[in-house]
Amino acid sequence: MEFTTTHLTKIIKETSDSYSYIMEIPDGFTWVAGQHAAWQIPGFELDPEDRNTRVFTIASAPEDGYLMFTTRIAEKHTSLKEVLLNKIRPGDPVGIAQPLGTFALDPDHYRKTLIIAGGIGITPIRSLLRHYMDHPSEGHAITVLYSDDRGEFAYPDFWETLKKKVPSIDLRLISERDRFTGDTDAYAREHGETAEYLIAGSPGMNKAFTERLEKLGIPEGNIRTDVFLGY
Numbered sequence: 001m002e003f004t005t006t007h008l009t010k011i012i013k014e015t016s017d018s019y020s021y022i023m024e025i026p027d028g029f030t031w032v033a034g035q036h037a038a039w040q041i042p043g044f045e046l047d048p049e050d051r052n053t054r055v056f057t058i059a060s061a062p063e064d065g066y067l068m069f070t071t072r073i074a075e076k077h078t079s080l081k082e083v084l085l086n087k088i089r090p091g092d093p094v095g096i097a098q099p100l101g102t103f104a105l106d107p108d109h110y111r112k113t114l115i116i117a118g119g120i121g122i123t124p125i126r127s128l129l130r131h132y133m134d135h136p137s138e139g140h141a142i143t144v145l146y147s148d149d150r151g152e153f154a155y156p157d158f159w160e161t162l163k164k165k166v167p168s169i170d171l172r173l174i175s176e177r178d179r180f181t182g183d184t185d186a187y188a189r190e191h192g193e194t195a196e197y198l199i200a201g202s203p204g205m206n207k208a209f210t211e212r213l214e215k216l217g218i219p220e221g222n223i224r225t226d227v228f229l230g231y
């Protein structure tokens with residue numbers, strides 16, 4: 001796999017255990033909002049069983065003017081996450097491989113979108129909505145259910161800006177599981193197959209919400225998932 005070198009410019013602590021890493025866009029590097037890529041963190045000693053690459057979503061959109069990934073670093077973590085937590089500094093090199101993936105909104109076919117995001121699954125959603133903020137679709141209604149059991153939400157400034165620039169967006173930051181599932185069910189009952197449904201979270205969460213929507217009669221073709229293997 002080939003990696004293009006960029007450099008870390010900034011680290012932002014998003015929540016008690018998640019961090020954003022901001023980097024320059026290398027000359028000629030392009031991506032589409034919602035894509036992910038393999039990242040390489042060279043130059044640090046890792047545990048023998050660990051490796052210096054990970055797949056992370058590109059949480060920024062081209063309109064941001066920078067590359068960013070956001071990752072969760074739990075109390076117990078791998079040696080690569082230890083590098084991200086305590087060793088890497090602005091100015092250090094980071095490699096990025098060719099971006100991949102087709103996770104996207106489809107406002108040309110659906111006039112309503114429900115986004116269901118759990119925890120760190122918010123990263124592709126941030127990218128998609130950042131792009132959408134500059135290219136909104138007239139008459140298209142987006143509802144975002146962003147759930148975190150501890151009530152810790154990343155990107156607070158971005159949500160404020162988004163609400164100002166796209167006032168029609170219905171953004172709900174949710175910290176109770178019952179409300180997360182209840183709001184999903186209520187939306188599916190009201191809008192059914194006239195809406196598209198984007199789900200981004202752990203494999204378990206994606207499976208549970210896909211099954212939930214299908215039981216409510218939402219066709220498979222209206223549901224798109226971005227699965228974060230590794231959690």
Ligand SMILES: Cc1cc2nc3c(=O)[nH]c(=O)nc-3n(C[C@H](O)[C@H](O)[C@H](O)COP(=O)(O)OP(=O)(O)OC[C@H]3O[C@@H](n4cnc5c(N)ncnc54)[C@H](O)[C@@H]3O)c2cc1C
Nearest residue numbers: 036055056057070071072074076077078081123228229230
């Ligand atoms: C398409 C795609 C997009 C993705 N996008 C993102 C993204 O935007 N952000 C992101 O963070 N991840 C993303 N992932 C997942 C990412 O690739 C990693 O798999 C994930 O971050 C886990 O990293 P890690 O292996 O370093 O493990 P860690 O994050 O360190 O650990 C994973 C789990 O194992 C536990 N664990 C780790 N080490 C130990 C130990 N020694 N003892 C006990 N428990 C331990 C941790 O507590 C944690 O619960 C994506 C994956 C895919 C496939």
